[in-house]
Amino acid sequence: MGKATVFEISYDQPDGVYNSGSKVSGYVRLAFDVPTRVRAISIRFKGKAKAKWTQPVGELNRNTNVVVREPYFDQTFMLMGVAPPLVQIDQELPRGLHNFRFNYQLPLGLPSSFKVYDGKVEYLAVCYLMWPGSLNKKLKVPFTIIGFLDLNRIMSMGQEGAEEQTVCCCCCKTGPIKARFHIEKNTFVPGEAIKLFAEINNGSGRITETCVSLNMLYTFKLNEMEHRSVREIAKVTRPGIAPYETDVWSGEELVIPPTPPSFLPGCNLIDIEYFLELNISSANLGSYPPIRLKIIIGTVRTVTTTQPVALQVARLVMQMATNRLWPFN
Numbered sequence: 492m493g494k495a496t497v498f499e500i501s502y503d504q505p506d507g508v509y510n511s512g513s514k515v516s517g518y519v520r521l522a523f524d525v526p527t528r529v530r531a532i533s534i535r536f537k538g539k540a541k542a543k544w545t546q547p548v549g550e551l552n553r554n555t556n557v558v559v560r561e562p563y564f565d566q567t568f569m570l571m572g573v574a575p576p577l578v579q580i581d582q583e584l585p586r587g588l589h590n591f592r593f594n595y596q597l598p599l600g601l602p603s604s605f606k607v608y609d610g611k612v613e614y615l616a617v618c619y620l621m622w623p624g625s626l627n628k629k630l631k632v633p634f635t636i637i638g639f640l641d642l643n644r645i646m647s648m649g650q651e652g653a654e655e656q657t658v659c660c661c662c663c664k665t666g667p668i669k670a671r672f673h674i675e676k677n678t679f680v681p682g683e684a685i686k687l688f689a690e691i692n693n694g695s696g697r698i699t700e701t702c703v704s705l706n707m708l709y710t711f712k713l714n715e716m717e718h719r720s721v722r723e724i725a726k727v728t729r730p731g732i733a734p735y736e737t738d739v740w741s742g743e744e745l746v747i748p749p750t751p752p753s754f755l756p757g758c759n760l761i762d763i764e765y766f767l768e769l770n771i772s773s774a775n776l777g778s779y780p781p782i783r784l785k786i787i788i789g790t791v792r793t794v795t796t797t798q799p800v801a802l803q804v805a806r807l808v809m810q811m812a813t814n815r816l817w818p819f820n
Contacts, residue, residue: 494523494524494527495521495522495523495527495620495628496522496523496524497520497521497522497588498520498521498522498618498620498628498630499519499520499630499632500517500518500519500520500534500616500618500630500632501517501518501519501520502515502516502517502632502634503516503517504517506635507632507633507634507635508634508635508637509597509634509635509636509637510597510636510637510639511597511598511599511600511601511636511637511638511639511757512597512598512599512600512601513597514594514595514596514597515536515593515594515595515597515616515634516592516593516594516595517592517593518590518591518592518593519532519534519570519590519591519593519618520588520589520590520591521584521588521589521591521620522587522588522589523584523585523586523587523589524586525586526583526584526585526586527583527584527586528581528582528583528584528622528623529571529572529581529582529583529584529620529621529622529623530572530579530580530581530582530621530622530623531569531571531572531573531574531579531619531621532569532570532571532572532591532618532619532620532621533567533568533569533570533574533618533619533621534567534568534570534593534616534617534618534619535565535566535567535568535615535616535617535618535619536564536565536566536567536568536595536614536615536616536617537564537565537613537614537615537617538562538563538564538565538601538612538613538614538615538636539560539561539562539563539565539612539613540560540561540563540602540605540610540611540612540613540758540760540761541558541559541560541561541610541611541613541760542558542559542609542610542611542711542718542760542761543556543557543558543559543609543610544556544557544609544711544718545557546716546718557711557713557716557718559711559712559713559760560760561758561759561760563598563601563602563757564597564598566595568593568595570591570592570593570618571591572621579621581623593616595616597636600639600756600757601614601636601638601757602636602638602751602755602756602757602758602761603636603637603638603751603752603755603757603790604633604635604636604637604751605751605755605758605761605763607709607720607722609711609718609720610709610711610760610761612636612751612755612758612761613633614633614634614635614636615631615632615633615634616631616632616633616634617629617630617631617632618630618632637790638751638752638755638756638757638790639752639756639790639791640752640753640754640756640787640788640789640790640791641789641790641791642678642679642680642787642789642791642792642793643791643793645678645787645789645793647676647677647678647793648676648677666694666695666696666735667692667694667695668691668692668693668694668695668698668771668773668779669690669691669692669694670689670690670691670692670769670771670779670782671689671690672687672688672689672703672740672767672769672782672784673688673689673784674686674687674688674767674784674786675688676793677784677785677786677787678786678787678788678789678793679747679786679787679788679789680747680788680789680790680791680792681747681748681749681750681788681790682746682747682749683746683747683792684744684745684746684747685705685744685745685746685747685767685786686742686743686744687703687727687740687742687743687744687745687767688740688741688742689701689703689738689739689740689769690737690738690739690740691732691737691738691739691771692737693732693733693734693735693736693737693738694735695734695773696734696735697734697773697774698731698732698771698772698773698774699731699772699773699774700728700729700730700731700771700772701728701729701731701732701738701769701770701771701772702726702727702728702729702769702770702772703726703727703740703743703745703767703768703769703770704723704725704726704727704767704768704770705723705724705725705726705745705747705765705766705767705786706721706722706723706724706765706766706767706768707721707722707724707750707763707764707765708720708721708763708764708765708766709722709761709762709763709764710761710762710763710764711760711761712759712760712761712762713760724748724750725745725746725747725748726745727743727744727745729743731772745767747788750765750788751763751788752788752789752790753765753787753788753789764785765785765786765787765788766783766784766785766786767783767784767785767786768781768782768783768784769781769782769783
């Protein structure tokens with residue numbers, strides 16, 4: 492039996508990024524150094540969500556491991572030969588390169604690809620190379636799905652928050668720290684810049700740094716059980732503020748990195764929310780409460796006429812939802 496010198500799945504889209512409802516197409520490529528007998532070649536397309544966490548359960552609050560799954564599709568197609576229980580007949584493939592074409596129509600309404608350490612929405616193509624009388628060979632290659640959230644269906648509005656706090660060190664009170672934070676709108680798409688506006692009055696003399704972070708709050712759900720986690724995905728930082736001085740943010744930009752849309756439409760197990768958080772770092776013993784503003788991230792930009800985000804931009808956006816580019820791993 493010869494050895495497969497090439498065994499790969501090649502998508503027509505070089506980066507393997509597709510919209511829900513589109514067609515995944517490409518080739519399985521095989522090469523042998525000598526003529527080789529092969530029993531069958533198949534390709535399987537799978538899409539699923541999975542999450543796991545530890546949950547206190549019962550009156551004693553004993554920790555229980557919770558694992559939830561949600562399948563979206565699972566279909567297998569023969570590229571050469573037949574599947575059991577039909578009688579399989581070995582075929583000899585000549586030395587050299589062989590291309591086997593595949594096409595798979597994705598269902599509509601799929602959630603975007605998503606991955607963090609304790610949960611994921613994952614899409615895979617799995618090719619099985621079946622040899623006569625020996626172990627099969629398997630190859631998995633992920634592809635990325637861009638879900639759909641049309642921001643034209645969501646009202647966009649400005650957001651504003653304010654805080655004032657008197658901080659102290661030991662028994663000596665200082666002046667208050669006053670902060671106001673606002674944005675001009677609250678709906679965005681990945682790759683878009685959020686313009687940040689803030690005014691921070693340092694009456695304490697102890698501010699060492701200010702920053703605005705973009706955070707994802709994701710929630711895993713099963714019946715009455717929930718598990719929530721927060722991940723920071725982007726941040727803009729400014730230096731400290733001298734005693735009794737004021738610092739003004741005048742439209743500094745925070746660019747939204749590749750990330751799945753809010754709510755993760757199409758997935759019943761995982762919910763996603765995003766918020767901006769203004770944090771003030773101080774040398775005193777107390778902590779200044781952050782100011783949080785909620786935002787919504789979609790995949791169709793707010794325009795007068797519905798117009799999808801350019802696919803080439805969306806590819807960069809959503810590849811990060813897989814192992815290849817995702818920032819939370």
